[in-house]
Amino acid sequence: MRRMLSVPWTLAVPPFALFALVLSWGRELPTVPAIIVAAVLAAAVLAAVHHAEVVAHRVGEPFGSLVLAVAVTVIEVALIVSMMASGGAKTATLARDTVFSAVMITCTGIVGLTLLIATMRRRVAMFNAEGTGGALATVATLATLTLVLPTFTTSEPGASFSTAQLAFAAVASLTLYGLFVLTQTVRHRDYFLPMRADGSVVTTEDHAAAPTTRATMTSLGLLLLALVTVVGLAKVESPVIESAVARADLPPSVVGVVIALLVLLPETLAAARAARRDRVQTSLNLALGSAMASIGLTIPAIAVASIWLDGPLTLGLGATHMVxxxxxxxxxxxxxxxxxxxLLQGGVHLVLFAAFLFLAISP
Structure with a gap:
C-alpha cells in the first residue's frame, strides 16, 4: 500500500517542480515564496533519486551511477555558464569554486557518509580497489591539471590559464574522462560492480525484478526533468542565498559551496541508499564519478564558453584549498x-568535509 501511494508522488513532483520553476524564474522572491520554492526543490531531489534508482536497476552497474553523474553534471555546467554569462567579472571564480566544492563534497562528504553507513551495518565495508583506485587517480590528475597548475603558470597574470593552456586542459580533461568511461563500461566493467561480504562480485541484482522498458524510459524522462528543475530552482534560490551570505558577512565563495551542495543532493541520497543495501562500490562509483564528471565536463564547456564570455576566468586555487x-x-x-x-576511515573523511565547510565560512 505504501509503495502504491509513493508512485503518484514521484510522478507528480517533477512536473509540479517545473511549474514552480516557471512561476519563480526571473523574480525576486520574498521570504514565504522562497521557503515554498526550497520545499519544492527538496521534493524534486527526492524524486530524482527515486527515478535514478529505477534507471540504475534496469541498466545495472556501473551504467546506473554513470547516468546520474553525467546527467547532474551536464545540467550543472549549464547553470555555471548561464550564471557566468549574466554575472560578468564578479563570477570569475564561479567555475573554480563550484568544481572544487564538487570534488570536496564527493571525495570527503559522500565517501565519508557511505563508509559510515556501510560500517555501521557491517564492521568492514568491501569494495573493489582496482576500479576505485583508477577512478581516484583520474580525479586527482584532473583536479591538479585544472585547479592547481593555473596558480603556478606564468603565461597569464594571476591564477589563470592562457588560451592555449586552457585549450590543453580542456582536451586533456575530455580525454581522461572518455578513457575512464570506456574502462568503466566496457574493458573492465567488473572492477566497478558491487561486492558481497565474502569478496565475490555481484553481477545481477539478488532481488526484485527489473522494471519494464516503458517504466525505465518514463523514469529516465522524469529524472532529466527533475534534475533540470533542481538546478533551475537552485538558481532561483541563489539570490536569496547571496543576500543571506552578504548579511552574514561571509565570503562570496560560500554561494558556490551552497549551490554545489544543492546540486549534488541527488547523488548524496542515492549513494546513502546504495550503502544501506551493502552496495558500497555503487556509492563510490557515484561519488568519484560525479567528481570526475564535474571536472571533465565543466572545464571543456567553460573553455568553449570563454570564447564569447566577457571577463576573466580564474581557475587556480589558493594555498588553503590546495592543502x-x-x-x-x-x-x-x-x-x-x-x-x-x-568506521575510522569514514570518520576521517567526514572530518575533512567538516574542515572544508568550516574554512569556506571562515577562511
Missing part, C-alpha cells in the same frame, strides 16, 4: 588501496 585537496587525495588513497574500510 585541503592534497590531504583529501592522500587520505582517499589510503582508504582505497586496501579495498576495505572501517
Amino acid at each position: 585541503l585537496l592534497a590531504l583529501t587525495v592522500a587520505v582517499t588513497t589510503l582508504t582505497v588501496v586496501p579495498g576495505r574500510a572501517t
Whole structure:
C-alpha cells in the first residue's frame, strides 16, 4: 500500500517542480515564496533519486551511477555558464569554486557518509580497489591539471590559464574522462560492480525484478526533468542565498559551496541508499564519478564558453584549498588501496568535509 501511494508522488513532483520553476524564474522572491520554492526543490531531489534508482536497476552497474553523474553534471555546467554569462567579472571564480566544492563534497562528504553507513551495518565495508583506485587517480590528475597548475603558470597574470593552456586542459580533461568511461563500461566493467561480504562480485541484482522498458524510459524522462528543475530552482534560490551570505558577512565563495551542495543532493541520497543495501562500490562509483564528471565536463564547456564570455576566468586555487585537496587525495588513497574500510576511515573523511565547510565560512 505504501509503495502504491509513493508512485503518484514521484510522478507528480517533477512536473509540479517545473511549474514552480516557471512561476519563480526571473523574480525576486520574498521570504514565504522562497521557503515554498526550497520545499519544492527538496521534493524534486527526492524524486530524482527515486527515478535514478529505477534507471540504475534496469541498466545495472556501473551504467546506473554513470547516468546520474553525467546527467547532474551536464545540467550543472549549464547553470555555471548561464550564471557566468549574466554575472560578468564578479563570477570569475564561479567555475573554480563550484568544481572544487564538487570534488570536496564527493571525495570527503559522500565517501565519508557511505563508509559510515556501510560500517555501521557491517564492521568492514568491501569494495573493489582496482576500479576505485583508477577512478581516484583520474580525479586527482584532473583536479591538479585544472585547479592547481593555473596558480603556478606564468603565461597569464594571476591564477589563470592562457588560451592555449586552457585549450590543453580542456582536451586533456575530455580525454581522461572518455578513457575512464570506456574502462568503466566496457574493458573492465567488473572492477566497478558491487561486492558481497565474502569478496565475490555481484553481477545481477539478488532481488526484485527489473522494471519494464516503458517504466525505465518514463523514469529516465522524469529524472532529466527533475534534475533540470533542481538546478533551475537552485538558481532561483541563489539570490536569496547571496543576500543571506552578504548579511552574514561571509565570503562570496560560500554561494558556490551552497549551490554545489544543492546540486549534488541527488547523488548524496542515492549513494546513502546504495550503502544501506551493502552496495558500497555503487556509492563510490557515484561519488568519484560525479567528481570526475564535474571536472571533465565543466572545464571543456567553460573553455568553449570563454570564447564569447566577457571577463576573466580564474581557475587556480589558493594555498588553503590546495592543502585541503592534497590531504583529501592522500587520505582517499589510503582508504582505497586496501579495498576495505572501517568506521575510522569514514570518520576521517567526514572530518575533512567538516574542515572544508568550516574554512569556506571562515577562511
